[in-house]
Amino acid sequence: MSTARLRDLRVFPGFGLLSVGCVVFLYAPIVVLAIYSFNDGRSVTRWAGFSLRWYQTVFANQNIQTAAMNSVVIAVIAASVATVFALGAAIATVNGKKGGGEGAYVVLTFPLMVPEIVTAVASLVFFVAVGISLGFATILIAHIVFCIPFAYLPIKARLESMDATLPSAAADLYASPAKGFLRITLPLLVPGLVSGWLLAFIISLDDFIITALVAGPGATTLPLHIYGMLRLGMTPEVNAISTLMLAASTVLVLISGLLGQAGRKH
Amino acid sequence: MFGRSRLGGFFAGLAGLFLLLPLVAVIPFSFTPKRFLSMPDGEYSLRHYLAIFDPDTWLASIGTSTLVAILSSVIATALAAAFSIGIWLRRPASGRFLIGLVLLPIIVPPVTSAVALYFLLAQIGLLDTIPGLVLSHVVMIVPFSVIAILGALSRLDRNLELAARNLGASQLQSIFRVILPNIRFGLFAAWFVSLVMSWEESSVTLFVSGVNVITLPKRIWDNLRLDLDPAVAAISVIMIVATTLVILLRKSET
Amino acid sequence: MQRAIIEPNPTPPADSKAASPSKPGSLLQHPNSVAAEVRNLRKIYNVGSPQAHEALKDVNLSIRANEFFTLLGPSGCGKTTLLRILGGFEMLTSGTCRIFGEDVSRLPPEARPVNTVFQQYALFPHMTVRRNIAFGLEMLGKPKAEVERTVERMLDLVHMREYADRRPDTMSGGQRQRVALARALAPQPKLLLLDEPLSALDLKLRQKMRLELKSLQRETGITFIFVTHDQEEALAMSDRVAVISNGHLQQVGTPEDIYEQPQSRFVADFIGESNLIEAKVADSAGSEAAFDIEGFGQVQAPIGQRVEVGQQVWLSIRPERLVLGAVHREGPQATVTDRTYLGNAVEYHLRAGKHALTARSPRGGLRGRQDFAPGDAVSLGFEPGSIKVLLS
Structure with a gap:
């Protein structure tokens, strides 16, 4: 088939424009936000030259630092604990495919389907009912729980793509179940574990709704702090901190994606 | 064959328990006869379920949420379809890049999206209006629609379009009479996902609306901030049940 | 034997x-x-x-x-x-x-x-060939020196020495097969x-x-x-x-x-090919018996077990032991329904009464052997000892 004929078939400029327009539409808010984070002026609408002063303000702000520190600590603990649970759950569900697996899968991913605000309400009601006072601990517990499904999916996918006879081969070669797991299954699961952990970490770091409801007075995270700042008024400082969060998320997702690809090639 | 240990089962059980416990625990609270959120002791009441039918508060918010969800999902699906079909037809060298670019906003932290949209809507004067909220939701959900539609297109035989053109259809005719009918399930899936996502969207909604336009998640949020109204528990139970029904329906289809 | x-x-x-x-x-x-x-x-x-x-x-x-x-x-x-x-x-x-x-x-x-060579080999993808082979020995707690010695011996045994430090996913099916063998043989x-x-x-x-x-x-x-x-x-x-x-x-x-x-x-049917023919015992004497085949006639065959006259049995004969010839006046006959050239042999599909049979003749009619075409009538001969009597 000649290229001339193919080109003829494709002539319809409207769709190309629409595709590009779609991209522009999606990015406009974020690009504008990022640009104005470098604005030298106080205004968030009038451009007064390039400057990093708002980033300096962010890094000098003690409250932001505390909130960011809380966020990272919570995200590290929540992602780590959730990954351990997710690993156990993935092994149990992929193992017990006969019957139990399907049900377990639905249970473990159910929270992903429920509206976030409902999960938030349920968590809050639960903590109040059990009598745990709201604060750092409740944020941590809630984050561990809602991170489990996110950590679970990549680990499960990795486990399913693994040759199921490998553990049998290890046992055949005189490895006890524990040794076979440590020497064969676990090393092969590493890419899944890492991307599961990273995903859980990002989800925990970025969460706003559930955190806000179970935080109680005092305890704060970075998203909560940004929300608080925004209520006091739009300043370029908010732009700067939001842009930083975006950058952090992007880098983490890219790492996770690259690891996933490396894992698939294996 | 991955290990014969029961440890995995133990963790799976515990994880499932943690995940479901709060969702189940909220159920009895919704039946309290009291005016504040509490565990009913012996007496049960449906009064908080009836409260949902108050046309000035809950019902109004359900209406707002439904309106916003329908508008956003239709616009998002149309945009996503136009984008995906454009890429599919023209296969530009930058196609993969463009697709990546459209999907990338999925990873934007909700708070960043919220700040960005707040900023934008403030400048164009659409803060706390239905059009502003629809615009925000469309920006948030288009990438997910694109995933569903690209999936459907990838299963479509390219020769169909060539055959249509070969039989004398114009590009537009082939899109509307050949391509779109063949990806109708993908379109429906994209629309449904968009509808659900817009309906339950909360993190951005909280920032860009709240005084004149109050969606259901926003009203739940407000009620929890002010006082623990048991109606919140009731509406949560309804949404959990609805989610369960949707999952069961999908399971029974496959 | x-x-x-x-x-x-x-x-x-x-x-x-x-x-x-x-x-x-x-x-x-x-x-x-x-x-x-x-x-x-x-x-x-x-x-x-x-x-x-x-x-x-x-x-x-x-x-x-x-x-x-x-x-x-x-x-x-x-x-x-x-x-x-x-x-x-x-x-x-x-x-x-x-x-x-x-x-x-x-x-x-x-x-x-006991060690196993698995169908898809189940080589550990994150280990080199050497580590794969050493795995079983290590799990048995063999001294390091012995493990290394055995691994070297196994690499030679399966001719995989030059691949010792490669990973399984970079190798061909045959190479993986050899590694799987070496890995399973290493623990002896x-x-x-x-x-x-x-x-x-x-x-x-x-x-x-x-x-x-x-x-x-x-x-x-x-x-x-x-x-x-x-x-x-x-x-x-x-x-x-x-x-x-x-x-x-x-x-x-x-x-x-x-x-x-x-x-x-x-x-008879699963190993190689067989013509399976239903027959009835007509007469039995010592180590031989005569069998009636419906629409076909009577054949003689040696028997290993006792059979009763009138008993239903199956006769099995390999296609290459069925001899075709020009039509005689007596003896079993058949009609050629199809002829397939196989290169090293010619296969004839035959019909004899209600029975469909297959005969295979080395190179068919070439080199002096008689060839037949569909529609030809042929006589059927059996090489001595070629008919097996099956009771089940």
């Missing part, structure tokens, strides 16, 4: 009770001792559920030390289940399973002196189980690996138990073959026994 042990009346060799060292690694295999023995073995999947499925039905089998023993049968016949029970990957439902006299019925795979198992190891290879490589496997078995002196659905493979490599169908052991014997002396219609 070894006499086939026809189950279910096995005659276990006298020294089957000779206890053998239970630690893997020793190669004290007496030529006449029993390497593996299963008694009244049954395996039912999903016991008690509506999908319960009996994969093995009362199987008795003795495999001798140093034997290349093949489990042959169509897919789903239970041969892989039997192998997995020997390996410990599957628990038997009832019966016993002994390896060199030791009852291993309840032992997990890691406690059995008492039994090597091979689960259709050649099925993933292409035809040329498969034929080459047959010879290599056979010579590996002779070199190492380890008892091989080989599972396959490919009868040609089974005949080419094995000392003895067990034909399994539908969970039943059909026949055990040397490849010659299995091919020349099938004991049942299934074996």
